[in-house]
Amino acid sequence: MNFGVMIEALPDLIGGLWLTLGLVALALVLGFVIALPTALARLSRWAPLRLVAWAYVFFFRGTPLLVQIFLIYYGLSQFEGIRASFLWTILREPFWCTLIAQALNTGAYTAEVFRGGILSVAHNQIEAARAVGMSPATTFRRIIWPQTIKQALPAYGNEMILMVKASSLASTVTLMDITGVARTLAAETYMPIEIYTMAGAIYLALTFAMSQIIHMLEWKMDVTRARK
Amino acid sequence: MFNLEGFGHLLLQGTLMTIQLALVSLAFGLAFGLIGATMKLSRFGILRLLAGIYTALIRGIPELMVILFVYYGGVILLNNFAGWLGYDGYIDVSAFGAGVAALSLTFGAYATEIFRSAIRTVPTNQIEAARAIGMSPVTTFRRILLPQIWRFALPGLGNTFLIILKETALVSVIGLEELMRKTDIAVGYTKEPFTFFMFAALIYLAMTAFVMAVQQRLEKRANRGVAGRVMP
Numbered sequence: 001m002n003f004g005v006m007i008e009a010l011p012d013l014i015g016g017l018w019l020t021l022g023l024v025a026l027a028l029v030l031g032f033v034i035a036l037p038t039a040l041a042r043l044s045r046w047a048p049l050r051l052v053a054w055a056y057v058f059f060f061r062g063t064p065l066l067v068q069i070f071l072i073y074y075g076l077s078q079f080e081g082i083r084a085s086f087l088w089t090i091l092r093e094p095f096w097c098t099l100i101a102q103a104l105n106t107g108a109y110t111a112e113v114f115r116g117g118i119l120s121v122a123h124n125q126i127e128a129a130r131a132v133g134m135s136p137a138t139t140f141r142r143i144i145w146p147q148t149i150k151q152a153l154p155a156y157g158n159e160m161i162l163m164v165k166a167s168s169l170a171s172t173v174t175l176m177d178i179t180g181v182a183r184t185l186a187a188e189t190y191m192p193i194e195i196y197t198m199a200g201a202i203y204l205a206l207t208f209a210m211s212q213i214i215h216m217l218e219w220k221m222d223v224t225r226a227r228k
Numbered sequence: 229m230f231n232l233e234g235f236g237h238l239l240l241q242g243t244l245m246t247i248q249l250a251l252v253s254l255a256f257g258l259a260f261g262l263i264g265a266t267m268k269l270s271r272f273g274i275l276r277l278l279a280g281i282y283t284a285l286i287r288g289i290p291e292l293m294v295i296l297f298v299y300y301g302g303v304i305l306l307n308n309f310a311g312w313l314g315y316d317g318y319i320d321v322s323a324f325g326a327g328v329a330a331l332s333l334t335f336g337a338y339a340t341e342i343f344r345s346a347i348r349t350v351p352t353n354q355i356e357a358a359r360a361i362g363m364s365p366v367t368t369f370r371r372i373l374l375p376q377i378w379r380f381a382l383p384g385l386g387n388t389f390l391i392i393l394k395e396t397a398l399v400s401v402i403g404l405e406e407l408m409r410k411t412d413i414a415v416g417y418t419k420e421p422f423t424f425f426m427f428a429a430l431i432y433l434a435m436t437a438f439v440m441a442v443q444q445r446l447e448k449r450a451n452r453g454v455a456g457r458v459m460p
Contacts, residue, residue: 062436063429064397066408071429074415075422161287168290172401179292192300200289200297207288 005194009185013199016181020206023095023167023177027102028160034107039114053111060108065166068105073097073173094173106163113159117152118144150221157214161207168203178202230427235414239424242410243431249327249406250393256332257392258385261339268344279340286337292398294334299326299402327399335392342384346377379450386443390436397432407431 041053060068076082076091090096121144129139149156171180182199186192232239267279286294303321310319350373358368400408411428415421 059429059433062433064394064408064432066397066400067425067429067432070408071422071425075425078420078422165290168292169398171292179290179296182293183296186296186300192297193304196293196297196301200285200293203290203293204285204288 001197002191002194005189005191006198009182009189009195009198012181012185013178013202016176016178017202017206019095019170019175019180020164020167020177023099023102023170023175024160024164026099027106027163027167030099030103031106031110031163034103035110035114038107038111039118042111042115043118057108057111060105061112065101065105065169066172069098069101069169069173072101094170094175098170098173098175102163102166105166106159109159109162110156113152113155114148116155117148117150120151121147150223153214153218153221157211157218160214161210164203164207164210230423232414232424232427233418233420235418235424238410238414239407239427239431242405242407243435245404245406245410246393246396247435249324249331249396249399249404250389252328253331253335253392253396254389256328257335257339257388260332260336261343261385264336264340265343265347268340269347283337283340286334291330291334291395292401295327295330295398295402298330298333299323302326302329323399323402323404326402327396327404331392331395331399334395335388338388338391339381339385342381342388343377346380346384347373349380350376379454382443382447382450386439386446389443390439393435393439394432 038053038056041049042057044050044053072091073094082088082091125143126139129143130136134142167177168179170177171183174180176184178199182195186195189195264279264282267275268283270276270279299321303319306319306321310317354372355368358372359365363371396406397408400406400412403409407428411424415424418424
């Protein structure tokens with residue numbers, strides 16, 4: 001082990017960390033925005049809506065993220081119409097393509113997590129809420145959602161950590177995230193063990209920090225704590 | 229709908245390679261998982277610690293990073309080790325070997341946790357009873373533990389295999405000619421990225437759907453005799 005190389009690589013790898021963090025944060029927000037309507041659509045009374053949501057979830061959970069990134073980044077350039085349109089300013093950038101793919105991917109997984117959470121809410125609570133005159137929207141906001149998110153948090157937290165790990169695929173479309181920087185440095189220095197160990201340590205710290213935050217949130221949301 | 233322009237056989241070869249990679253990784257991964265779970269439930273603190281480090285590392289580091297480390301770093305480590313043993317030739321690591329190592333280590337880490345919690349669902353008095361009537365530890369494991377562990381572990385193992393199946397695509401990064409790499413080659417010739425990547429996506433979709441169907445049948449079979457009872 002050459003520790004000098006490891007220390008020297010650190011500033012560059014930290015530079016990649018910001019891209020990783022930005023990508024994950026944006027993908028999580030977008031994924032959340034996609035997931036909630038998808039979960040509701042999956043539970044809708046309207047069959048076409050259920051079918052569309054099901055197909056979306058099935059496709060994005062059933063194919064590798066790498067294919068999804070390549071489909072958006074390389075695939076869409078096949079169409080003259082897209083290259084001529086204003087969308088091209090976004091879709092020719094590897095960053096936005098990776099972000100879109102990651103958001104759609106995590107959105108599909110998170111939708112299933114939320115769906116499970118919504119289904120866990122006892123049906124008589126919803127009937128009771130309606131009986132006292134709550135509108136469907138208020139019922140969702142006051143009765144269903146607080147219990148959904150509490151029930152779904154462990155699985156959602158897991159998904160967040162998987163998201164951090166999945167962001168390393170950004171390096172396959174030339175982005176300089178932690179993995180991208182590490183791959184470049186490893187090729188330049190011929191010291192893959194040192195460089196990848198250092199990069200792995202950064203990921204480990206990142207995923208550990210995230211799991212701690214999630215544990216804290218779970219602890220805060222556990223309303224039965226005081227009674228125990 | 230899809231005009232593959234004569235690249236169909238190329239994609240088929242890639243698909244077969246992907247299946248091979250996934251199945252070999254599954255076999256090694258199951259072995260790693262059983263070893264890991266046994267270590268985690270061991271009386272010896274050092275074994276528990278080692279297994280803990282193993283699962284923590286694999287679960288906290290991206291699979292792509294593990295693949296890169298095993299492929300580029302593994303060659304160096306292996307040759308240093310061989311040199312230390314007195315072998316002075318050069319050992320090469322194939323992309324397939326590195327892929328199997330990385331994917332089975334990943335599968336093994338998740339399987340360790342799955343097996344561990346499955347083993348703990350079997351009441352210890354069953355094991356004591358088996359030993360009391362004179363079963364050897366091996367027979368106890370095979371006749372008493374394994375059928376019950378299998379039932380509890382199947383859902384988790386199936387899901388983990390689905391993850392591994394999709395992660396085989398990452399091994400294309402180190403040049404293994406599996407489905408993604410072959411698709412990439414076809415794209416290079418035809419300049420039709422959407423057609424080919426979409427076709428590859430549908431092949432992956434068909435494979436995951438097949439695995440899910442098999443998983444369902446196995447679960448049904450493993451749960452025969454306990455139907456209707458609520459699973460813990």
